[in-house]
Amino acid sequence: MIxxxxxxxxxxxxxxxxxxxxxxxYTVKAETQGGxxxxxxxxLDGEDVTEDVRALRxxxxxPQNFLPDFEEFQSMLYRKEQKALQKLYDQYTIRPKNMNAxxxxxxxxxxxxxxxxxxxxxxYFT
Numbered sequence: 001m002i003x004x005x006x007x008x009x010x011x012x013x014x015x016x017x018x019x020x021x022x023x024x025x026y027t028v029k030a031e032t033q034g035g036x037x038x039x040x041x042x043x044l045d046g047e048d049v050t051e052d053v054r055a056l057r058x059x060x061x062x063p064q065n066f067l068p069d070f071e072e073f074q075s076m077l078y079r080k081e082q083k084a085l086q087k088l089y090d091q092y093t094i095r096p097k098n099m100n101a102x103x104x105x106x107x108x109x110x111x112x113x114x115x116x117x118x119x120x121x122x123x124y125f126t
């Protein structure tokens with residue numbers, strides 16, 4: 001028996017156990033605690049299942065061996081993780097939103113020039 005809140009056991013008429021992943025609305029939230037790497041939190045219908053996701057991923061028994069839909073589950077979580085990390089990045093970046101690529105390059109070059117002007121003035125007058 002697999003002990004995990006995300007894994008459901010199904011027993012057929014011959015007492016053969018099969019397993020599947022719980023269905024529901026999975027959400028992923030990324031937070032930074034002041035360190036370099038962000039921390040990801042996983043929720044299933046509002047309930048925190050972070051430890052259960054980690055237990056599945058780092059299990060000594062590969063989940064692919066007993067969960068036929070684990071790859072689909074992983075790819076769904078990966079997409080949601082990327083969105084959560086992008087949202088966190090957008091929250092802390094000074095890059096302006098709603099600009100096309102050309103405008104972002106021009107804005108970045110202008111910002112670098114603005115930051116470099118004091119250095120050029122220092123070098124010129126010393």
